[in-house]
Amino acid sequence: MSILDHVWLGVLAVFHGPALFSLFGLPIPVALVMVLLGVVAGIIVGATPGLGGPMAMAISLPILISIFGFRPEALLPVMGFLVGVMKGATLGGAVPAILFNTPGTPDAYMTTLDGWPLARNGQAGKALRVAHASSVMGDSFSDLVLILCAPFLAVMVERFLDLPEKAALLILSLTFIAAVMGGSIGKGLISMGLGLLIAAIGTGQDFYPRLTLGMPSLAEGFSVVTVVLGVLVLGEVFKSLEDGLRDARSGSRPDTRPRGPQALTRADFGRILPYVCRSAVIGTVIGALPGIGSTLAATLGYTLGRARHARRGGSPAFGEGAIEGVAATEAANSAVSGANLIPVLSLGIPGNAAAVFLILAADSIGGFNPGPWVFRVPTTGSNPEMVVAFGLFTMMLVANLLNWTLGGAVMRASGIMARIPRSLLLPSVVLVTLTSLYVQAPEMMTLVVTLIFGVLGYLMRRLGISPLPFIIAFILASPLERAIRQAFAATGGDVWFLVNRPVSAMFLLLGVWVIVASLRRKSPR
Amino acid sequence: MTGSHRTLLLAAACAAFALATLLIWIPADVDSSVIQLVRRRASIGDAMAPAVAAVILLLGAVVLVFERQREATPGLPRESLVFLGLTVLIIALSFVLMRWTGPMLTVLAGLDYRPLRASAPWKYLGFGLGGFVLVAGLVALAERRFSWRGTLVAALVVLGLIAIYDLPFDDLLLPPNGDF
Numbered sequence: 001m002s003i004l005d006h007v008w009l010g011v012l013a014v015f016h017g018p019a020l021f022s023l024f025g026l027p028i029p030v031a032l033v034m035v036l037l038g039v040v041a042g043i044i045v046g047a048t049p050g051l052g053g054p055m056a057m058a059i060s061l062p063i064l065i066s067i068f069g070f071r072p073e074a075l076l077p078v079m080g081f082l083v084g085v086m087k088g089a090t091l092g093g094a095v096p097a098i099l100f101n102t103p104g105t106p107d108a109y110m111t112t113l114d115g116w117p118l119a120r121n122g123q124a125g126k127a128l129r130v131a132h133a134s135s136v137m138g139d140s141f142s143d144l145v146l147i148l149c150a151p152f153l154a155v156m157v158e159r160f161l162d163l164p165e166k167a168a169l170l171i172l173s174l175t176f177i178a179a180v181m182g183g184s185i186g187k188g189l190i191s192m193g194l195g196l197l198i199a200a201i202g203t204g205q206d207f208y209p210r211l212t213l214g215m216p217s218l219a220e221g222f223s224v225v226t227v228v229l230g231v232l233v234l235g236e237v238f239k240s241l242e243d244g245l246r247d248a249r250s251g252s253r254p255d256t257r258p259r260g261p262q263a264l265t266r267a268d269f270g271r272i273l274p275y276v277c278r279s280a281v282i283g284t285v286i287g288a289l290p291g292i293g294s295t296l297a298a299t300l301g302y303t304l305g306r307a308r309h310a311r312r313g314g315s316p317a318f319g320e321g322a323i324e325g326v327a328a329t330e331a332a333n334s335a336v337s338g339a340n341l342i343p344v345l346s347l348g349i350p351g352n353a354a355a356v357f358l359i360l361a362a363d364s365i366g367g368f369n370p371g372p373w374v375f376r377v378p379t380t381g382s383n384p385e386m387v388v389a390f391g392l393f394t395m396m397l398v399a400n401l402l403n404w405t406l407g408g409a410v411m412r413a414s415g416i417m418a419r420i421p422r423s424l425l426l427p428s429v430v431l432v433t434l435t436s437l438y439v440q441a442p443e444m445m446t447l448v449v450t451l452i453f454g455v456l457g458y459l460m461r462r463l464g465i466s467p468l469p470f471i472i473a474f475i476l477a478s479p480l481e482r483a484i485r486q487a488f489a490a491t492g493g494d495v496w497f498l499v500n501r502p503v504s505a506m507f508l509l510l511g512v513w514v515i516v517a518s519l520r521r522k523s524p525r
Numbered sequence: 526m527t528g529s530h531r532t533l534l535l536a537a538a539c540a541a542f543a544l545a546t547l548l549i550w551i552p553a554d555v556d557s558s559v560i561q562l563v564r565r566r567a568s569i570g571d572a573m574a575p576a577v578a579a580v581i582l583l584l585g586a587v588v589l590v591f592e593r594q595r596e597a598t599p600g601l602p603r604e605s606l607v608f609l610g611l612t613v614l615i616i617a618l619s620f621v622l623m624r625w626t627g628p629m630l631t632v633l634a635g636l637d638y639r640p641l642r643a644s645a646p647w648k649y650l651g652f653g654l655g656g657f658v659l660v661a662g663l664v665a666l667a668e669r670r671f672s673w674r675g676t677l678v679a680a681l682v683v684l685g686l687i688a689i690y691d692l693p694f695d696d697l698l699l700p701p702n703g704d705f
Contacts (some may be wrong), residue, residue, distance in 0.1 A: 022577060063689065178585075184596040189585030190539050196578035197546065204571035206556040211575055241667050242608045422676065427663030428682045430616070431656050435686050435700065442703020444624050451616055458609060463535060464599050481574045493567030495560070519591065525542055 001382045003151065003375070004105045008384060010390025013076060014398070031076040034064075035316070035395050038084020039402045040410055045085070046092020047414040048425065050101045053089030054353035055429065058233045059084050061357060062225075062436035065364055072367035075388050080395040086354045090294070091407050092335045092414060093394060094131035098326070099124055099415045107294035107333040108459045110302040114318060114325030115402055121321055122259025123339055125412070130323045132408040134276045138331030140400045141280040142287060142338030146345075147393045149288070153346035154375040163487035164497045168504035168511075170480045173349045174512035178469045187465045196480075197475030198222060198302060203478065203484075217445060222363040222453075223307055225440060230450040231467045232353060233433050235457015237426045244422040264350040272327035275305045279328045283335025288343065289351070292337035303334025342372050345389060348479065350472055359475060364440075371479075377420075528597020532589060535598050541585035546579040608666070615662035623655025624701045642702040649687060652699040655685040 001009075011457055019027030045056040068074030098115030111131065119182035161169065178188030184301035197211075201219030204210040212218040279301035286297040305328030306318040318325040341358070343349040348371030350356045362368040367384065374385045434447050460467045491497040499505045526534075557570030589596065628638040628648040641647040657679045666676030690697050 066690070066694055118631065123592045172671065184589065184592055186536070186585050186587075186589030186596065189588060190535075190582055191585075193543070193578050193580075193585055195580030196581060197575055200578060201577040202553070205572070206571045208556040210555040210571045235637050237608065240614055241612070241663065242605060244667055423664055423667035424678045426661045428678065430663060431660050431682055432686065435652075435656070435690065436660075438700045438703065439690055442698050442700075444701050444704050446619060447620060447700065451613065451620075455609065455613060459601070462599060462601055462605060463531075464596075477574065477578075484573070485569045486568050488567075493560075515588070517587065 001378070003386075005354055005426055006382060006386040007390045011394050013387055014080075014394045017076060018073060021177035031080045031391070031395060032398060033122060034081040035084045035398050036075040036402055036406075038081035038086075038089040039083075039399050039407065040084075042085035042088020042090075043092035043095075043410045044088075044414045044417055045383065046089035046355070047095035047411070048092075048420060049418040049422065051092070051425070053086050053347045054357060055236065056085050056089065057228050057354065057357035058431070059432050060085065061361055061364070061437055062440045064361075065325035066439055068365075070365055071363070072384070074365050074393050075362065076369050076395065078365060079358060079388075079392055080399075081204070082354075082358055082361055083392065084399050084402075085396050085401065086358075087334075087396070087403055087409075088407070090139065090337050091132065091135050091332075091403055094135065094326075095128065095411055095415050095417075098127045098131060100280060101388050106327075107263075107298045107336075107370070107442050109295070109324055110298045110329040113302070113329075114320070114322050117319070118323070118326070123321070125262030126246075126268070126323065127326055129262070129413055130157075130268070130272060130326045132282060132411055133264060133269070134272060135280075135334040135355050136400060136403045136407060137276050138283055138333075139337060139403065142284045142335040143393070143396050143400060145284050145288075146193075146338045146341055146396075146412070150345040151343065151375045151389075152370040154190040155240075157346060157372040158376060161503065162501075162503040163483060163490050164501050165507065167480065167483040167487050168227055168507035169347065169497055170476055170483060171498075172478070172491065172507040172514075173343070174469075174473055174476060174513045175316075175514050176470050177351075178215075179514045180289075180520040184513055187463075188469050188513075191460065191467065191469040192502040195470035196477045198227065198470075199474045199477030200481075204419045218513060222449065223441060223446075223477060225437065226332040226446055227453050228360060228471055229433055229437055230453025231457035231460070231471060232429065234425050234450060234454025235461060235467060237429055238454060238458040239461045240422060241426050244413055244426070263281075268323060274410040275301075275308070275324045275328040276331040278308070279305060279332035283332040284339040286332075287336035287339030287351070293466055294333040294352075295330060297336045298333040299330045299369075301328045304328070345374060345392075346372055347522040348372065353468065353471075356475065370415055526600070528599070529593045530591040531598040531600060532596050536593070538585040539582055539589070540623070543579045543583035543586060546582070547576060548553070551575050551579070611666055612663065615666060616659060619644050619655040619662065621655075623651040624704070625682035626654045627651040628702070630703075639705045642698070642705045648691070648699065648702050652687070653659035655664055655684055656686065 010491060014031045015029055017031050020030040020033050021028055041056060042053060045051040046053060056249045060081060064078045064138045068077055091313040094111050094115065096102040097108040100117050101112050101116040115127045115131065118124065174192055178192040179185050202209045202218050209219040282301045282304065283297040305324060309318050309322060309324055314322065314324065316322050337354065340355055341353045344355045344359065350359050357431045359370055362370060368388045369385065374389050375384055434450065437450055438447060457467050487497050495499065500506060543547065553573050555575065557644060559570055559573060560573045561570040582615055591642045624699055627647055629645060630650055631638040660679035660682050661676050664678060665671045668675065691699055
């Protein structure tokens, strides 16, 4: 079967998959319903300061697995929901940024710069419409790039990279992630080293499980879900709870009642379009590089948009309620989400927290192992993993369609979520997280271990160490060790196997260059 | 203590941990070496991965020393440590209540918990009390006071989770019932 046949099978898997119910005699596929629910849930959590897409994905994953089970048919509905959350949350993050000057997600901070002045001028409705249109346009562009690039890149990787090159590529990716995450390459490397070390505990090929300190409870190692939920979710909740204590807000809010027309006119659309296009490209390029988050994309999109606006003498200026400012930010941060899946699907390397949860879902359910082999065309029959990948692309496009059509209304309605106090929301998130974890791994010890990782995540954040290199290193540790073992064996025990071959040597040199460049870039002049 | 001093301290702690891992932990707690000979063929041993991790940790510490002038590490003030301690204490207390409330009450009633772990009301006792204490305690910590609103939210969250996980699924077990 050709790639095009797999594309068609992927589309059919979504639209002709198991039906949840019938509407006027028309079967409604469960995958589509899950995408819809995911988009709505994503917008709502994105609009809730303190939650965000990754946290919602973490909480919903065990519930979804409980509902759909560990069967290959569960892959599309579960991933459809997660993709919906990922896309919806990006859209929803703009809501509190515009309405309450409180970014729902970190990347929506730049949206407050023009969104809040617009709201104070009674133009909140228009600002939300601009954010909606820009976000969905950026996201759609990014998805198209993903769909065109990921299979091509995966085929190239499979065709031209052998075991040593793949091992070197993993090392380069980890180095890159450590270098670009957070403010310091040193802290990035520490985070990555800790992730690799924790992943080594209780694993290995010897009869004796390594680094267990003689404790039988460590012999099985740490499960990915325990580490991810502890460090990413509990660590963030602990920090947000404490930050909430410090944020003693007082005083009355300015009047943001609507004044004047709120609709997005054709002239408005013409004004924002150049900014959206430019930011969509910026967000997509940044999203395709593993480890660089949407916050940087939003900052770059906004900064370049502001320079263009100033050159043209646009009024109002950026920062004073320019709809172009909202458009430049929202298009850039939304364009990251699709492109972020390029390294996941073509290389098996998660580039951000949302991708981590997609890998976690695939890993928990089984039947889909993201990496270059996903797009391997079989000589006979079909490649089920490629069908799932194209099903995933189909669901991403459906999620975009839903964002286009329903997203705006859900966005405007979810403004109320920003009024829920963090002090009530975050403790509830802790119990929901722990319960959903226990349901997957029914042992109280799992909860204790998750709490310990939560403390680690909190301390890392407080010490200015980004936890994402830790998580990504933890996830990639096993594939990296396997690749190195296989490459070493395949080269007949050559200890120089990583530097003997030009491509792998080039990847390693690039890794060294990334570290040196990061050090030089940040050095004071 | 300034931010750069804290950075230096962090680098020193990481370097010490990395060296201890390389020189003490790995030799003492891993069976095979970095590269081993099995049937006269060289292969990578179990010590390779943790050794590489420790070297990266050490490298990070060294790089951090060079970065200390421009990378100020935020402090961990006493209030943060107290907050973290109280948070862990509340969650740990809730775990203890979750784990032991059901079994203790069944002992008092002259019953064995294991056969009752899937029967109402026994299966809800530990989760109900532990979950309630967890949420209500953390809300009180965040608001610096006990409030009826917090206790109501805690009760609703516990009931909601029972409704989501327990009522529709026979095969799912709420904490701590999987341990019995």
